Amino acid sequence: MGRRGGFVARWLPTLKARLAVGSTLVLFTSIALTLTQMVRVAEQHIETTVEQQQQVEVQRSADVVSRRVRTMQRALSATATFVTPSMMADARQRNEFFRTQTSLQAFFSVVALADADGAILLAMTADGLTGPQASVAGKSTFERALRTRLPVISSPMVGVVVPKPVVVLAHPLLADDGRVYGVLFGSMPLVDGGLAADLDDPMDDDVEDEEVTVVTDANGRIVSHPDRSRVLREVSAEPRLAPAYERWLRAGRPLSAHAGAWSGDEELVAMAGEPETGWQVWRILPRALLQAPLREARIEALEVGAVFSVAMAALMVWFLAQQLQPLDRLQRRAARLIAGDQRTEWPEADGEIGRLAATLRQAAVERMRAEEARAVVLRRLGSVLAASPVGLAFERDGRFQLVSAEVCRLIGRDESHLVGQATEIIFATAVDDEAMRRAAADAFDRGEVYEGEWRLVGREGPPFWSRLRARPVDAEDPAAGAIWCMYDISGQIDARQRLEYAARHDPLTSLLNRDGFFTAVQQVLDARAGIDGDHRPATVVMIDLDQFKPINDSSGHAAGDAMLQLVAAAIQDNVRSSDSAARIGGDEFALLLPHCDAAQGLGVARKVAQAIAAIELDWEGRTLRVGASLGVAEFSRDGHSVEEWLAAADAACYQAKHRGGGVAAVA
Numbered sequence: 214m215g216r217r218g219g220f221v222a223r224w225l226p227t228l229k230a231r232l233a234v235g236s237t238l239v240l241f242t243s244i245a246l247t248l249t250q251m252v253r254v255a256e257q258h259i260e261t262t263v264e265q266q267q268q269v270e271v272q273r274s275a276d277v278v279s280r281r282v283r284t285m286q287r288a289l290s291a292t293a294t295f296v297t298p299s300m301m302a303d304a305r306q307r308n309e310f311f312r313t314q315t316s317l318q319a320f321f322s323v324v325a326l327a328d329a330d331g332a333i334l335l336a337m338t339a340d341g342l343t344g345p346q347a348s349v350a351g352k353s354t355f356e357r358a359l360r361t362r363l364p365v366i367s368s369p370m371v372g373v374v375v376p377k378p379v380v381v382l383a384h385p386l387l388a389d390d391g392r393v394y395g396v397l398f399g400s401m402p403l404v405d406g407g408l409a410a411d412l413d414d415p416m417d418d419d420v421e422d423e424e425v426t427v428v429t430d431a432n433g434r435i436v437s438h439p440d441r442s443r444v445l446r447e448v449s450a451e452p453r454l455a456p457a458y459e460r461w462l463r464a465g466r467p468l469s470a471h472a473g474a475w476s477g478d479e480e481l482v483a484m485a486g487e488p489e490t491g492w493q494v495w496r497i498l499p500r501a502l503l504q505a506p507l508r509e510a511r512i513e514a515l516e517v518g519a520v521f522s523v524a525m526a527a528l529m530v531w532f533l534a535q536q537l538q539p540l541d542r543l544q545r546r547a548a549r550l551i552a553g554d555q556r557t558e559w560p561e562a563d564g565e566i567g568r569l570a571a572t573l574r575q576a577a578v579e580r581m582r583a584e585e586a587r588a589v590v591l592r593r594l595g596s597v598l599a600a601s602p603v604g605l606a607f608e609r610d611g612r613f614q615l616v617s618a619e620v621c622r623l624i625g626r627d628e629s630h631l632v633g634q635a636t637e638i639i640f641a642t643a644v645d646d647e648a649m650r651r652a653a654a655d656a657f658d659r660g661e662v663y664e665g666e667w668r669l670v671g672r673e674g675p676p677f678w679s680r681l682r683a684r685p686v687d688a689e690d691p692a693a694g695a696i697w698c699m700y701d702i703s704g705q706i707d708a709r710q711r712l713e714y715a716a717r718h719d720p721l722t723s724l725l726n727r728d729g730f731f732t733a734v735q736q737v738l739d740a741r742a743g744i745d746g747d748h749r750p751a752t753v754v755m756i757d758l759d760q761f762k763p764i765n766d767s768s769g770h771a772a773g774d775a776m777l778q779l780v781a782a783a784i785q786d787n788v789r790s791s792d793s794a795a796r797i798g799g800d801e802f803a804l805l806l807p808h809c810d811a812a813q814g815l816g817v818a819r820k821v822a823q824a825i826a827a828i829e830l831d832w833e834g835r836t837l838r839v840g841a842s843l844g845v846a847e848f849s850r851d852g853h854s855v856e857e858w859l860a861a862a863d864a865a866c867y868q869a870k871h872r873g874g875g876v877a878a879v880a
């Protein structure tokens with residue numbers, strides 16, 4: 214099941230499947246629509262044909278009724294011509310005559326003779342002749358025959374002589390002078406071999422589902438019905454007739470011998486009139502009877518259609534599979550091409566698939582050429598990367614895609630440990646990596662090459678300074694990555710730092726020199742002038758050694774240098790690390806004391822003076838000593854320059870010297 218599910222899941226999205234499903238749907242739909250339309254037209258045709266057949270049938274039935282009534286009238290009329298007035302008075306003569314008229318029994322169930330007063334003189338039935346019977350005086354058929362002196366047909370009724378449903382034909386007997394001297398009656402039975410026998414077989418079963426022929430008289434009384442129990446009842450006893458009968462009434466009871474038809478939901482009703490009797494013949498065909506064969510035909514058509522559709526669909530799937538085979542081969546060929554197989558032949562085909570194969574073949578050739586060219590470029594690039602004294606790397610999405618041998622050497626990692634790795638692994642911190650790439654992106658946005666110096670870390674060894682130059686591969690597309698050039702500038706940085714140090718420090722004492730001291734003092738002034746100015750007090754102390762020259766003169770310049778170093782150490786030992794000590798001239802020193810007022814500065818100066826005075830330099834058997842004069846000046850007024858501030862301290866130092874040295878004076 215799983216494997217089949219997998220196959221279906223793979224097969225369904227294919228072009229073959231979609232074409233097969235689509236074509237099959239179109240095929241099924243068209244066959245279904247065609248069949249439906251054909252069946253509908255056939256049904257309409259059959260219904261029309263059946264309707265016409267029903268009309269022919271009903272017309273034939275009406276003809277049968279007409280013929281039978283006319284035959285009976287003729288038979289009665291022929292007999293009447295032999296019934297003379299004398300026979301009316303002579304029973305023996307009557308009986309002898311009627312005994313010879315046995316042929317009448319083929320037409321009538323009862324033949325009766327009545328005189329002009331309505332007294333039945335004789336009745337002939339299947340059982341023979343009987344004598345005088347009850348009177349028919351006042352009976353409408355008798356009265357009408359007397360009055361019109363013409364043959365009359367009665368309404369359906371229960372017979373007078375034999376109480377069974379009949380229609381009575383009455384033939385008036387006319388004397389030569391036109392007087393009616395009697396009436397000859399013939400009863401046509403309506404059940405048991407009567408009129409109905411000529412139209413339909415009598416039925417004992419339920420007739421509701423059957424095709425039936427019904428005859429009604431002009432008043433809607435049933436004259437003939439296959440169900441004998443309904444004879445003589447009103448038309449309402451045959452509910453299937455009611456709508457057609459209503460319509461017939463509304464149409465004014467036309468008695469056309471030409472059949473008409475009425476189509477109801479449940480039945481088809483055809484009708485034809487019989488003008489002689491005024492009767493109407495109806496033929497009722499339940500639709501269920503009509504539809505049963507139609508339903509069977511429809512099911513048969515659907516079955517044939519389904520089989521035909523499945524066969525056509527199978528044929529179409531087979532045909533599509535044949536047509537799309539080259540496409541399959543093409544797909545497999547293209548897959549092999551992607552996998553690197555250039556040798557296999559391309560499938561041959563006509564039309565679109567052939568053109569697609571040709572296009573892919575061309576694309577494959579071009580791709581092969583491009584790959585060859587790229588291989589050459591890569592080999593050259595590999596040589597460049599291997600030989601370049603500059604570290605080269607290709608970075609994309611924050612990862613190394615390509616690194617040169619020099620990068621591997623600088624970082625101390627193999628190429629395999631760098632390619633694919635995040636660039637942050639070469640920076641001292643991840644923050645540096647982020648900052649560098651942000652700065653590079655800003656430079657790229659401005660259309661510039663990025664250049665910056667960063668401390669990088671190798672896998673082993675201390676961090677080193679590197680200059681990074683970065684350039685985007687595609688200026689329009691930052692996502693395409695960037696090329697980095699990497700130089701080791703640790704030596705340059707060290708040299709530069711040494712130069713910077715030397716420029717600001719005194720080589721003999723390692724204290725700040727004059728420039729360094731001036732820069733430090735200037736920074737204090739700048740801090741005061743800033744927006745959030747630091748307005749705490751600051752003090753400078755100028756120190757001028759006393760009696761230094763005699764050391765040089767007596768013990769030599771080396772002794773003087775040694776003394777200067779001891780003085781520097783003494784000064785530094787008596788100030789805070791946040792203070793700045795400097796040698797600003799031959800035997801002149803200076804102190805910058807931030808966050809320190811003049812009084813505190815004077816205290817520091819005295820401590821320094823004592824420390825200097827306490828120095829004893831043993832030199833070639835002699836003990837050398839110096840003293841110091843110190844001038845203290847607190848920064849007094851905003852807007853003063855470095856020179857003005859130091860000049861104030863100088864002036865105080867001069868005063869101290871003037872007082873004999875070895876003391877500190879405040880400006």
Ligand SMILES: Nc1nc2c(ncn2[C@@H]2O[C@H](COP(=O)(O)OP(=O)(O)OP(=O)(O)O)[C@@H](O)[C@H]2O)c(=O)[nH]1
Binds near residue numbers: 761772
């Ligand atoms: N050894 C040595 N002597 C130096 C150096 N720089 C300057 N001098 C000497 O320091 C002396 C400074 O002169 P002065 O200021 O007159 O010396 P002084 O004896 O202290 O005089 P007063 O300040 O008036 O007490 C000079 O003799 C310079 O040659 C140096 O780097 N090393």
